[in-house]
Amino acid sequence: MAPVNAGKRVKGVQIHRPFIYGTTARPFNDTDNVRPPGVPADHTHSWTVFVKGVEDTEIFYWLRRVQFKLHESIPNHLRTLDAETISKENETKPPSKRQKGFAVHETGWGEFEITIKLYYDSKSGEKPQTLYHHLRLHPYGRTEAEKEAMRNNGTGEVVAWTYEEQLFNEPYEEFYKILTTGARDKGTPAPGGGGKGKGKGGKVAAAEENNVKGDVKERSAMIPLQTRPGQPFSREAEQLEIKRIREGEEKVQDMILQMTRSHKAKEAELAALKEANAA
Numbered sequence: 001m002a003p004v005n006a007g008k009r010v011k012g013v014q015i016h017r018p019f020i021y022g023t024t025a026r027p028f029n030d031t032d033n034v035r036p037p038g039v040p041a042d043h044t045h046s047w048t049v050f051v052k053g054v055e056d057t058e059i060f061y062w063l064r065r066v067q068f069k070l071h072e073s074i075p076n077h078l079r080t081l082d083a084e085t086i087s088k089e090n091e092t093k094p095p096s097k098r099q100k101g102f103a104v105h106e107t108g109w110g111e112f113e114i115t116i117k118l119y120y121d122s123k124s125g126e127k128p129q130t131l132y133h134h135l136r137l138h139p140y141g142r143t144e145a146e147k148e149a150m151r152n153n154g155t156g157e158v159v160a161w162t163y164e165e166q167l168f169n170e171p172y173e174e175f176y177k178i179l180t181t182g183a184r185d186k187g188t189p190a191p192g193g194g195g196k197g198k199g200k201g202g203k204v205a206a207a208e209e210n211n212v213k214g215d216v217k218e219r220s221a222m223i224p225l226q227t228r229p230g231q232p233f234s235r236e237a238e239q240l241e242i243k244r245i246r247e248g249e250e251k252v253q254d255m256i257l258q259m260t261r262s263h264k265a266k267e268a269e270l271a272a273l274k275e276a277n278a279a
Protein backbone atom coordinates (compact mmCIF):
# COMPACT_ATOMS: atom_id res chain seq x y z
CA MET A 1 0.00 0.00 0.00
CA ALA A 2 1.63 3.25 -1.10
CA PRO A 3 1.65 5.87 1.64
CA VAL A 4 -0.73 8.70 0.91
CA ASN A 5 -0.08 12.32 1.62
CA ALA A 6 -2.73 13.13 4.18
CA GLY A 7 -2.35 16.88 4.47
CA LYS A 8 -0.31 18.77 7.04
CA ARG A 9 1.77 17.25 9.77
CA VAL A 10 1.36 18.18 13.43
CA LYS A 11 4.75 19.73 14.14
CA GLY A 12 6.71 18.93 17.25
CA VAL A 13 4.38 16.13 18.28
CA GLN A 14 5.21 12.49 18.81
CA ILE A 15 2.45 10.05 19.62
CA HIS A 16 3.18 6.55 20.81
CA ARG A 17 1.06 3.45 21.14
CA PRO A 18 2.17 0.47 23.24
CA PHE A 19 1.67 -3.02 21.88
CA ILE A 20 2.79 -6.58 22.51
CA TYR A 21 3.97 -9.19 20.03
CA GLY A 22 5.28 -12.69 20.44
CA THR A 23 4.43 -16.35 20.74
CA THR A 24 2.73 -18.63 23.23
CA ALA A 25 3.34 -22.37 22.88
CA ARG A 26 2.07 -25.47 24.68
CA PRO A 27 3.24 -29.06 24.40
CA PHE A 28 0.53 -31.54 23.47
CA ASN A 29 -0.58 -33.80 26.31
CA ASP A 30 -3.32 -36.34 27.06
CA THR A 31 -5.46 -34.05 29.20
CA ASP A 32 -5.95 -30.40 28.33
CA ASN A 33 -3.96 -30.01 25.11
CA VAL A 34 -4.65 -33.15 23.12
CA ARG A 35 -3.22 -33.28 19.58
CA PRO A 36 -6.23 -32.61 17.33
CA PRO A 37 -7.21 -35.21 14.74
CA GLY A 38 -5.39 -34.69 11.46
CA VAL A 39 -2.35 -33.05 13.05
CA PRO A 40 0.78 -35.03 12.08
CA ALA A 41 2.21 -37.32 14.77
CA ASP A 42 5.57 -35.52 14.74
CA HIS A 43 3.98 -32.25 15.81
CA THR A 44 4.76 -31.77 19.48
CA HIS A 45 3.25 -28.35 20.24
CA SER A 46 0.40 -26.00 19.52
CA TRP A 47 1.43 -22.35 19.31
CA THR A 48 0.15 -18.88 18.57
CA VAL A 49 1.95 -15.86 17.18
CA PHE A 50 0.26 -12.52 17.80
CA VAL A 51 0.34 -8.73 17.73
CA LYS A 52 -2.07 -7.10 20.18
CA GLY A 53 -2.74 -4.12 22.41
CA VAL A 54 -1.63 -3.95 26.04
CA GLU A 55 -4.39 -5.53 28.17
CA ASP A 56 -6.12 -6.44 24.91
CA THR A 57 -7.08 -2.87 24.16
CA GLU A 58 -7.90 -2.30 20.52
CA ILE A 59 -5.17 -1.52 17.99
CA PHE A 60 -7.12 -1.80 14.75
CA TYR A 61 -7.55 1.99 14.57
CA TRP A 62 -3.84 2.44 13.83
CA LEU A 63 -2.65 -1.03 12.79
CA ARG A 64 -4.65 -2.18 9.80
CA ARG A 65 -2.93 -5.33 8.62
CA VAL A 66 -0.31 -7.81 9.81
CA GLN A 67 1.51 -10.32 7.69
CA PHE A 68 3.12 -13.26 9.47
CA LYS A 69 5.77 -15.12 7.49
CA LEU A 70 6.15 -18.59 8.99
CA HIS A 71 8.66 -21.33 8.24
CA GLU A 72 8.46 -22.58 4.66
CA SER A 73 7.79 -26.14 5.92
CA ILE A 74 4.35 -24.94 7.02
CA PRO A 75 1.59 -25.04 4.41
CA ASN A 76 0.52 -21.54 3.36
CA HIS A 77 3.40 -20.00 5.22
CA LEU A 78 2.43 -16.39 4.42
CA ARG A 79 -0.54 -15.39 6.58
CA THR A 80 -2.06 -11.97 6.12
CA LEU A 81 -4.68 -10.72 8.53
CA ASP A 82 -6.77 -7.60 7.95
CA ALA A 83 -8.26 -5.53 10.76
CA GLU A 84 -11.35 -4.96 8.65
CA THR A 85 -12.02 -8.68 8.15
CA ILE A 86 -11.48 -9.41 11.84
CA SER A 87 -13.81 -6.53 12.80
CA LYS A 88 -16.52 -7.84 10.47
CA GLU A 89 -16.21 -11.34 11.93
CA ASN A 90 -16.35 -9.81 15.41
CA GLU A 91 -19.76 -8.30 14.68
CA THR A 92 -21.26 -11.80 14.68
CA LYS A 93 -19.59 -12.81 17.95
CA PRO A 94 -20.49 -12.10 21.58
CA PRO A 95 -18.19 -9.45 23.16
CA SER A 96 -16.17 -11.98 25.14
CA LYS A 97 -15.30 -13.94 21.97
CA ARG A 98 -14.23 -10.93 19.89
CA GLN A 99 -10.70 -10.87 18.61
CA LYS A 100 -8.78 -7.78 19.70
CA GLY A 101 -5.50 -8.36 17.93
CA PHE A 102 -3.88 -10.26 15.07
CA ALA A 103 -3.12 -13.92 15.75
CA VAL A 104 -2.19 -17.10 13.89
CA HIS A 105 -2.65 -20.49 15.57
CA GLU A 106 -0.50 -23.38 14.40
CA THR A 107 1.01 -26.70 15.41
CA GLY A 108 4.52 -27.97 14.77
CA TRP A 109 7.72 -29.48 16.07
CA GLY A 110 10.43 -26.87 15.57
CA GLU A 111 11.41 -23.34 16.47
CA PHE A 112 12.16 -20.72 13.83
CA GLU A 113 12.15 -17.00 13.21
CA ILE A 114 8.84 -15.42 12.28
CA THR A 115 8.79 -12.25 10.21
CA ILE A 116 6.00 -9.91 11.24
CA LYS A 117 5.15 -7.10 8.88
CA LEU A 118 3.00 -4.27 10.20
CA TYR A 119 0.83 -2.17 7.88
CA TYR A 120 -0.58 1.08 9.23
CA ASP A 121 -3.75 3.02 8.60
CA SER A 122 -3.39 4.61 5.15
CA LYS A 123 -4.02 8.05 6.66
CA SER A 124 -0.81 7.71 8.67
CA GLY A 125 1.35 7.84 5.55
CA GLU A 126 3.65 5.36 7.33
CA LYS A 127 5.51 2.70 5.37
CA PRO A 128 5.10 -0.90 6.54
CA GLN A 129 7.56 -2.03 9.20
CA THR A 130 9.06 -5.43 9.87
CA LEU A 131 9.65 -7.14 13.21
CA TYR A 132 11.40 -10.45 13.79
CA HIS A 133 10.38 -12.89 16.45
CA HIS A 134 11.83 -16.26 17.36
CA LEU A 135 9.14 -18.84 18.06
CA ARG A 136 9.95 -20.56 21.38
CA LEU A 137 8.58 -24.01 22.06
CA HIS A 138 10.99 -24.87 24.88
CA PRO A 139 11.84 -22.85 27.96
CA TYR A 140 15.45 -21.80 27.97
CA GLY A 141 17.76 -20.05 30.38
CA ARG A 142 20.98 -20.52 32.30
CA THR A 143 19.15 -21.48 35.47
CA GLU A 144 15.96 -23.35 36.38
CA ALA A 145 14.53 -20.04 37.64
CA GLU A 146 15.13 -18.41 34.25
CA LYS A 147 13.47 -21.36 32.51
CA GLU A 148 10.55 -21.24 34.92
CA ALA A 149 10.07 -17.54 34.16
CA MET A 150 9.27 -18.53 30.58
CA ARG A 151 6.64 -21.04 31.70
CA ASN A 152 3.98 -18.46 32.52
CA ASN A 153 3.35 -19.26 36.18
CA GLY A 154 2.93 -22.98 35.85
CA THR A 155 0.31 -22.90 33.09
CA GLY A 156 2.56 -25.10 30.94
CA GLU A 157 2.69 -22.38 28.31
CA VAL A 158 6.01 -21.21 26.97
CA VAL A 159 5.76 -17.48 26.52
CA ALA A 160 8.07 -15.27 24.48
CA TRP A 161 6.44 -11.87 24.47
CA THR A 162 7.91 -8.48 23.69
CA TYR A 163 6.61 -5.07 24.68
CA GLU A 164 7.00 -2.43 22.00
CA GLU A 165 5.97 1.13 21.38
CA GLN A 166 4.98 2.36 17.96
CA LEU A 167 6.07 5.95 17.49
CA PHE A 168 4.26 8.30 15.15
CA ASN A 169 6.48 11.29 14.62
CA GLU A 170 4.75 14.51 13.60
CA PRO A 171 1.67 12.61 12.42
CA TYR A 172 -0.57 13.94 9.67
CA GLU A 173 -3.42 16.00 11.10
CA GLU A 174 -6.14 13.57 10.08
CA PHE A 175 -4.27 10.61 11.52
CA TYR A 176 -3.44 12.59 14.67
CA LYS A 177 -7.18 13.02 15.17
CA ILE A 178 -7.75 9.29 14.77
CA LEU A 179 -5.05 8.59 17.33
CA THR A 180 -6.11 11.10 19.94
CA THR A 181 -9.88 11.17 19.61
CA GLY A 182 -11.87 8.88 21.77
CA ALA A 183 -9.89 7.72 24.79
CA ARG A 184 -12.44 5.92 26.92
CA ASP A 185 -12.89 3.24 29.55
CA LYS A 186 -12.38 -0.33 28.38
CA GLY A 187 -15.55 -2.07 27.27
CA THR A 188 -17.36 1.13 26.29
CA PRO A 189 -18.24 1.75 22.65
CA ALA A 190 -16.19 3.99 20.35
CA PRO A 191 -17.49 7.54 20.15
CA GLY A 192 -18.93 8.52 16.80
CA GLY A 193 -18.63 4.93 15.54
CA GLY A 194 -15.02 4.03 14.84
CA GLY A 195 -13.66 7.04 16.67
CA LYS A 196 -13.38 9.35 13.73
CA GLY A 197 -15.78 11.94 15.02
CA LYS A 198 -16.63 13.73 18.21
CA GLY A 199 -13.63 14.90 20.12
CA LYS A 200 -12.79 13.71 23.58
CA GLY A 201 -9.15 13.87 22.60
CA GLY A 202 -8.16 16.47 25.14
CA LYS A 203 -8.98 14.02 27.89
CA VAL A 204 -6.28 11.56 26.86
CA ALA A 205 -3.40 13.35 28.58
CA ALA A 206 -5.51 14.07 31.65
CA ALA A 207 -6.59 10.44 31.79
CA GLU A 208 -2.95 9.33 31.79
CA GLU A 209 -2.00 11.76 34.53
CA ASN A 210 -4.88 10.72 36.73
CA ASN A 211 -4.28 7.04 36.24
CA VAL A 212 -4.33 6.41 39.97
CA LYS A 213 -6.35 3.20 39.78
CA GLY A 214 -4.20 1.92 36.96
CA ASP A 215 -7.03 1.21 34.55
CA VAL A 216 -5.92 1.26 30.96
CA LYS A 217 -8.17 3.22 28.64
CA GLU A 218 -8.99 2.30 25.08
CA ARG A 219 -7.25 4.45 22.47
CA SER A 220 -4.66 5.77 24.87
CA ALA A 221 -0.95 5.17 25.38
CA MET A 222 -1.46 3.85 28.88
CA ILE A 223 0.01 0.73 30.35
CA PRO A 224 -1.27 -0.84 33.59
CA LEU A 225 0.20 0.28 36.92
CA GLN A 226 0.43 -3.26 38.26
CA THR A 227 1.50 -6.58 36.78
CA ARG A 228 -1.31 -9.15 36.64
CA PRO A 229 -1.45 -12.78 35.52
CA GLY A 230 -1.14 -12.82 31.74
CA GLN A 231 -0.30 -9.09 31.73
CA PRO A 232 3.40 -8.85 32.47
CA PHE A 233 3.99 -5.34 31.10
CA SER A 234 3.21 -2.59 33.59
CA ARG A 235 4.69 0.45 35.34
CA GLU A 236 5.53 -1.89 38.18
CA ALA A 237 7.49 -4.19 35.84
CA GLU A 238 9.21 -1.15 34.34
CA GLN A 239 10.32 0.03 37.81
CA LEU A 240 11.63 -3.43 38.67
CA GLU A 241 13.55 -3.51 35.41
CA ILE A 242 15.05 -0.07 36.09
CA LYS A 243 16.05 -1.26 39.58
CA ARG A 244 17.64 -4.39 38.10
CA ILE A 245 19.61 -2.30 35.56
CA ARG A 246 20.73 0.16 38.30
CA GLU A 247 21.91 -2.70 40.50
CA GLY A 248 23.72 -4.18 37.49
CA GLU A 249 25.40 -0.83 36.84
CA GLU A 250 26.50 -0.56 40.47
CA LYS A 251 27.90 -4.07 40.34
CA VAL A 252 29.84 -3.27 37.18
CA GLN A 253 31.16 -0.03 38.72
CA ASP A 254 32.27 -2.00 41.75
CA MET A 255 34.01 -4.59 39.58
CA ILE A 256 35.78 -1.83 37.65
CA LEU A 257 36.97 -0.31 40.94
CA GLN A 258 38.28 -3.68 42.17
CA MET A 259 40.03 -4.32 38.88
CA THR A 260 41.61 -0.85 38.84
CA ARG A 261 42.88 -1.37 42.39
CA SER A 262 44.34 -4.77 41.65
CA HIS A 263 45.83 -3.43 38.41
CA LYS A 264 47.50 -0.57 40.29
CA ALA A 265 48.83 -2.95 42.93
CA LYS A 266 50.26 -5.22 40.20
CA GLU A 267 51.88 -2.26 38.46
CA ALA A 268 53.47 -1.17 41.72
CA GLU A 269 54.71 -4.72 42.25
CA LEU A 270 56.11 -4.80 38.72
CA ALA A 271 57.88 -1.47 39.21
CA ALA A 272 59.39 -2.73 42.50
CA LEU A 273 60.56 -5.94 40.85
CA LYS A 274 62.09 -4.01 37.94
CA GLU A 275 63.89 -1.75 40.41
CA ALA A 276 65.19 -4.72 42.39
CA ASN A 277 66.30 -6.36 39.16
CA ALA A 278 68.15 -3.26 37.96
CA ALA A 279 69.95 -2.84 41.25
Ligand code: SLL
Binds near residue numbers: 073075108109112
Ligand atom coordinates in the same frame (compact mmCIF):
# COMPACT_ATOMS: atom_id res chain seq x y z
C1 SLL B 1 14.53 -26.57 13.18
N1 SLL B 1 15.28 -24.78 11.78
O1 SLL B 1 15.19 -27.42 12.60
C2 SLL B 1 14.19 -25.30 12.43
C3 SLL B 1 13.05 -25.56 11.51
C4 SLL B 1 10.65 -25.89 11.26
C5 SLL B 1 9.43 -26.07 12.00
C6 SLL B 1 11.79 -25.63 12.20
C7 SLL B 1 6.55 -27.91 10.60
C8 SLL B 1 5.14 -27.72 10.80
C9 SLL B 1 4.30 -28.34 9.68
C10 SLL B 1 7.39 -27.24 11.66
O2 SLL B 1 7.17 -27.26 12.86
N2 SLL B 1 8.45 -26.64 11.18
O3 SLL B 1 4.79 -29.28 9.09
O4 SLL B 1 3.20 -27.86 9.50
O5 SLL B 1 14.20 -26.68 14.35
